[in-house]
Amino acid sequence: MKTGAAAKGTSKAVLALVLNAFVWGVSWWPLRQLQGHGLHPLWATALVYAVVVTGLLTLRSGAWRGFVAHPQLWFLAFASGMTNVGFNWAVTVGDVVRVVLLFYLMPAWSVLVAWIMLGEKPSAASLLRLLLAMAGVLIVLKAPASPWPVPQGAADWLAIMGGFSFAVTNAVLRKYNQTPSESRMLAMFGGSGLMAAAAALIGMAQATVPGPALAAAGIPVVVALALAFMASNAGLQYGAARLAAGTTAIVMLTEILFASASSAAMGAAELTPRVLLGGSLIVLAAVLAATAPSSPESAKSH
Numbered sequence: 001m002k003t004g005a006a007a008k009g010t011s012k013a014v015l016a017l018v019l020n021a022f023v024w025g026v027s028w029w030p031l032r033q034l035q036g037h038g039l040h041p042l043w044a045t046a047l048v049y050a051v052v053v054t055g056l057l058t059l060r061s062g063a064w065r066g067f068v069a070h071p072q073l074w075f076l077a078f079a080s081g082m083t084n085v086g087f088n089w090a091v092t093v094g095d096v097v098r099v100v101l102l103f104y105l106m107p108a109w110s111v112l113v114a115w116i117m118l119g120e121k122p123s124a125a126s127l128l129r130l131l132l133a134m135a136g137v138l139i140v141l142k143a144p145a146s147p148w149p150v151p152q153g154a155a156d157w158l159a160i161m162g163g164f165s166f167a168v169t170n171a172v173l174r175k176y177n178q179t180p181s182e183s184r185m186l187a188m189f190g191g192s193g194l195m196a197a198a199a200a201l202i203g204m205a206q207a208t209v210p211g212p213a214l215a216a217a218g219i220p221v222v223v224a225l226a227l228a229f230m231a232s233n234a235g236l237q238y239g240a241a242r243l244a245a246g247t248t249a250i251v252m253l254t255e256i257l258f259a260s261a262s263s264a265a266m267g268a269a270e271l272t273p274r275v276l277l278g279g280s281l282i283v284l285a286a287v288l289a290a291t292a293p294s295s296p297e298s299a300k301s302h
Contacts, residue, residue, distance in 0.1 A: 009242060012238075013238065013239040013241075013243050014243070014247075015239075017236065017239035017240070017243070017248060017251040018235075018251060018254055019232060019235040020233070020235040020239070020252070021251065021252050021258060022232075023228045023229065023231070023232035024255050024258075024259075025254070025256070025257070025258025025259040025262065026259070027088070027091070027229075028096050028262075028263065029268075030221050030225045030228075031088055031225075032268075034214070034218050034222065035092055039214045039218055039222075040203075040209050040210055040212070041092040041093070042089060042196045042199050042200035042203065043196070043197075043209075043214075044225075045085065045088045045192060045193070046196040046200060047193075047214075047222055048229065049189050049192045049226075049229075050193050052230055053186065053189050053190050053193060056185060056186060056230075060186075062182070063180070063183050063186040064183075064186060066179060066182065066183030067183045067186050067190075069183075070179045070183060072176055073179060073183060073184065073186075073187040074187070074191075076169065076172045076173065076187040076191065077188065077195075078191055079165050079168040079169040079172055080165075080187065080188040080192055081193075081196065082195055083162050083165040083166045083169055083192075085162070085195050086103075086158045086159060086162025086165060087099075087103055087158075087159070087166075088196070089155075089158050090102075090155045090158035090162060093155050093158075094155020094156065094158070095155070095263075095268070095270060096259050096260075096262075096268045097256075097264070097269035097279070098155070098156070098159070098275060099155055099158075100255065100256055100259040101256065101275070101278065102140065102141075102159035102160050102163060103159045103160075104163060104253070104256060104282055105133055105137055105160065105163045105164075105282065106163045106166045106167045106170075107133065107167075107285060107286045107290075108130045108133035108134060108285055108289075109163060109164045109166075109167035110170060110171070111126045111130045113168055113170075113171045114171055117172075117175065125288070125292060126289075128288075129292075130285070132281050132282075132284055132285040132288070133286075135278075135281050136277075136279065136282035138278070139274060139278030140274070140278035140279065140282070141156065142274065185233070200212070248290075250287060250290045253287065253290075256279070
């Protein structure tokens with residue numbers, strides 16, 4: 001009986017994580033819908049997270065006290081904000097599969113970030129994972145029309161920046177894991193909204209981002225996306241608290257599957273042999289990172 005109950009609990013935890021991966025894997029579609037309704041992805045991110053923060057403070061009204069008491073959480077807010085700025089903008093304007101693969105360089109970046117921020121010297125195995133991931137990204141970036149494997153446009157740079165910021169976010173979560181969990185959530189959600197709004201304002205000043213404008217038809221999309229993000233985070237918190245960190249990381253890789261299938265079906269990505277080969281190396285590096293022995297970490301989200 002206990003074995004059956006444990007298996008049932010594990011299944012629920014895995015399904016909760018799959019929900020989180022699904023939401024993020026298909027989030028490119030509602031973001032593009034909002035852009036079609038006149039709202040740039042940066043403004044959409046700012047508005048969605050404003051709704052999310054409002055919901056969080058309604059349910060956890062004391063979250064702001066812990067945030068004020070731990071000013072180091074501003075660093076978490078910045079890193080999480082840049083993660084969402086990079087990812088949400090990139091999947092809206094670029095090839096979705098390419099963006100998600102470049103974003104999932106995060107385990108490779110984590111090797112360098114943990115060395116600098118946490119003093120964790122890289123092992124031979126972690127350096128091998130780093131080389132695998134970098135080989136994969138070079139293959140993905142080597143377009144037929146380009147003589148060198150370099151980022152081909154803004155979407156590539158945004159995806160790489162988002163993945164690096166994600167690695168920093170995870171390192172900060174580990175560094176400050178003694179702070180109240182609801183305050184960390186507030187920092188991540190609030191930082192995502194603030195950084196998106198700040199980036200949008202800078203873009204407006206440089207005439208690269210249009211001012212906020214949203215057709216009435218886009219309002220239900222904003223509300224639905226905010227609720228989806230809240231549900232996905234709840235799924236992450238539930239699943240990550242009940243599964244090993246390595247298992248959590250592997251299940252989260254299903255985001256690549258959801259993003260690839262949905263974007264290919266809707267013509268938002270091109271699954272070429274080159275992308276599949278490079279992506280396989282990146283995913284292999286992520287799987288090796290997930291299965292490597294490590295100390296317990298805080299739950300991750302972007």
